[in-house]
Amino acid sequence: xDEMTAxxxxxxxxxxxxxxxxxxxxxxxxxxxxxxxxxxxxxxxxAFLERTYGITLPDSxxxxxxxxxxxxxxxxxxxxxANA
Amino acid sequence: MAFSDxxxxxxxxxxxxxxxxxxxxxxxxxxxxxxxEIEVEYPEGAATARALNFCANNYLGxxxxxxxxxxxxxxxxxxxxxMSSVRFICGTQDIHRELQDRLTEFLGTEATLLFPSCLDAxxxxxxxxxxxxxxIIADRLIHASLVDGIRLCPAQYDTFKHMDMKHLRxxxxxxxxxxxxxxxxxxxxxxxGDLAPLDEIVALGEEFDAMILLDDSHASGFIGRTGxxxxxxxxxxxxxxxxxxxxxxxLGGASGGCVSGRAELVELCRxxxxxxxxxxxxxxxxxxxxxxxxxxxxxxxxxxxxxxxxTLRFRQGITAAGLNVREGVTPIxxxxxxxxxLANDMARDxxxxxxYVIGFSFxxxxxxxxxxxxxxxxxxxxxxxxxxxxAFAKVGEKYGVIGxxxxxxxxxxxx
Numbered sequence: 135x136d137e138m139t140a141x142x143x144x145x146x147x148x149x150x151x152x153x154x155x156x157x158x159x160x161x162x163x164x165x166x167x168x169x170x171x172x173x174x175x176x177x178x179x180x181a182f183l184e185r186t187y188g189i190t191l192p193d194s195x196x197x198x199x200x201x202x203x204x205x206x207x208x209x210x211x212x213x214x215x216a217n218a
Numbered sequence: 219m220a221f222s223d224x225x226x227x228x229x230x231x232x233x234x235x236x237x238x239x240x241x242x243x244x245x246x247x248x249x250x251x252x253x254x255e256i257e258v259e260y261p262e263g264a265a266t267a268r269a270l271n272f273c274a275n276n277y278l279g280x281x282x283x284x285x286x287x288x289x290x291x292x293x294x295x296x297x298x299x300x301m302s303s304v305r306f307i308c309g310t311q312d313i314h315r316e317l318q319d320r321l322t323e324f325l326g327t328e329a330t331l332l333f334p335s336c337l338d339a340x341x342x343x344x345x346x347x348x349x350x351x352x353x354i355i356a357d358r359l360i361h362a363s364l365v366d367g368i369r370l371c372p373a374q375y376d377t378f379k380h381m382d383m384k385h386l387r388x389x390x391x392x393x394x395x396x397x398x399x400x401x402x403x404x405x406x407x408x409x410x411g412d413l414a415p416l417d418e419i420v421a422l423g424e425e426f427d428a429m430i431l432l433d434d435s436h437a438s439g440f441i442g443r444t445g446x447x448x449x450x451x452x453x454x455x456x457x458x459x460x461x462x463x464x465x466x467x468x469l470g471g472a473s474g475g476c477v478s479g480r481a482e483l484v485e486l487c488r489x490x491x492x493x494x495x496x497x498x499x500x501x502x503x504x505x506x507x508x509x510x511x512x513x514x515x516x517x518x519x520x521x522x523x524x525x526x527x528x529t530l531r532f533r534q535g536i537t538a539a540g541l542n543v544r545e546g547v548t549p550i551x552x553x554x555x556x557x558x559x560l561a562n563d564m565a566r567d568x569x570x571x572x573x574y575v576i577g578f579s580f581x582x583x584x585x586x587x588x589x590x591x592x593x594x595x596x597x598x599x600x601x602x603x604x605x606x607x608x609a610f611a612k613v614g615e616k617y618g619v620i621g622x623x624x625x626x627x628x629x630x631x632x633x
Contacts, residue, residue, distance in 0.1 A: 172581075
C-alpha cells in the first residue's frame with residue numbers, strides 16, 4: 135500500500151469507524167454506499183484531503199461515487215495533483 | 219403538452235426505482251382523533267381497524283386533550299381562523315407574543331420566536347445568525363432539518379461521531395481559528411432515543427468558546443424533572459445559546475416550532491430568517507391551544523411522570539420478553555432487528571395483533587441497523603403497554619428472535 139492510500143485509510147478509520155465496531159475497512163471497502171460515510175459527514179473527509187494535499191476539490195467532483203472507496207479517493211486526489 | 223408522455227414516464231421510472239429499493243412509503247389513514255387507541259385504514263381502502271398506537275410523538279397525550287380542544291375552540295372564536303399575512307406585516311396577534319413569552323419562561327431562555335414548524339426554525343436559524351467566517355460542528359445523527367439548515371448557511375461545517383466527546387474536542391481544537399464556533403446536537407435523538415451528553419457539551423463549549431444549538435423536539439415537555447427538556451435533565455438551563463423545538467409533538471402535537479435563546483440571536487432570526495419572514499406563522503387557533511398546553515405542562519408533572527412510568531414498564535417488559543432493545547431512559551425504544559425486511563415483516567404482524575408500529579431502515583437509520591421504533595405516551599394505560607409487550611413476545615417467537623443478541627439476529631437474517 136502506498137503512502138497516500140495508507141494516510142487516507144488511516145484518516146477514514148479514525149474519523150468514521152467507532153472504536154468498539156469490529157468492522158474491517160480496507161482501501162476497497164465501499165464507504166458511501168455501505169453507509170460508513172454519509173453525504174453530511176463527507177465534508178470532514180473533503181476538508182482533510184484539501185488541507186493535507188493542498189488541493190481544492192469542487193463539489194462537482196467530490197461526489198458520493200468519487201468518494202466511495204479509499205482507492206477512488208486517492209485516484210481523485212492524484213488527478214488534482216497532476217493538474218495543479 | 220407541458221407534461222408529455224416522455225416526461226411522465228421519466229417520473230414514473232423514478233417512483234419505480236423507489237419501489238424497487240423497498241423504500242416506498244405506503245399511505246395510511248387515521249379515521250379518529252390521535253390517541254392511545256385509534257381507528258386505522260391500512261392498506262388504503264381496507265376496512266377500518268382499531269389499533270393501539272405506539273408510533274406517535276404524542277408523548278404527553280395532549281393531542282386530543284379536552285382542555286386543549288376547548289382552548290382551540292375559544293381561540294377560534296376570539297381571534298378567528300387565519301391571518302392572511304406573514305408576521306412582520308399584519309400577521310402577529312397579541313397571543314403570538316404571549317406564546318413566545320410563555321415559551322421563554324418554560325425553556326428558561328432570554329427570548330423566543332415562533333416559526334411555522336421546527337423544520338422551518340432549523341432551516342432558517344443558521345443562515346440568520348452565522349457567516350462564512352464561522353464554523354458549525356454537528357453530531358452526525360442530528361435531524362435532517364438541521365442538516366438542511368446547515369447546508370443553506372454560508373458558514374463552514376464539520377461533524378463529530380455520534381455523542382463522541384473526544385471527537386468533538388478534536389474538532390473544536392481544529393477550528394479554534396474561526397470567528398465563532400457553534401456545536402449542534404439533538405437533545406433526544408429520534409431514532410435511537412439516546413440523550414446527548416449535554417453536561418459534557420456545555421463544558422466543552424465553555425472551554426472552547428463555542429455556542430450550543432440544541433434541537434429539543436423529542437424532549438420538550440417531558441425530559442427533565444419538570445419536563446423543560448434535555449437542558450433541565452443535565453442541569454444546564456440558561457447555558458444553551460439556542461434551543462429549537464416543536465409544538466408538533468409532546469406540546470399539543472398540531473404544528474409550530476420556535477427558536478429560543480440568547481436575545482441577540484433570536485432578534486437576528488426575527489430580522490433575517492427566511493422561513494419566518496416569508497411564511498405565515500401559527501394560526502390563531504393553534505396559538506391559543508398551545509397556550510393552554512403550556513398551562514397544563516407547567517402546572518403539574520402528572521403526565522410527564524405517567525409517561526416515565528409507562529416507559530419503565532415497557533422497557534422492563536420488552537427486555538424480560540427477550541427482545542433486543544437499545545437501552546436508555548427515554549420513551550423512544552428501538553426494538554432492533556438489524557435486517558430491514560425483518561423489521562417490516564414484524565411491524566406488519568404487530569399490526570395484525572392490533573399494535574400500530576413502523577419498521578425503519580436505511581437511509582432513515584444506518585445500514586444494518588433496522589428497527590421497529592416504539593414510542594410511549596402518557597395516553598397509554600398500563601394494560602396498553604402490557605398488550606404491546608405481549609404482541610412483541612408473540613411476533614418475536616414467530617420469527618425466532620427471542621433471546622437473540624445482535625450477532626444472533628444477523629446470523630439468522632443477515633444485515
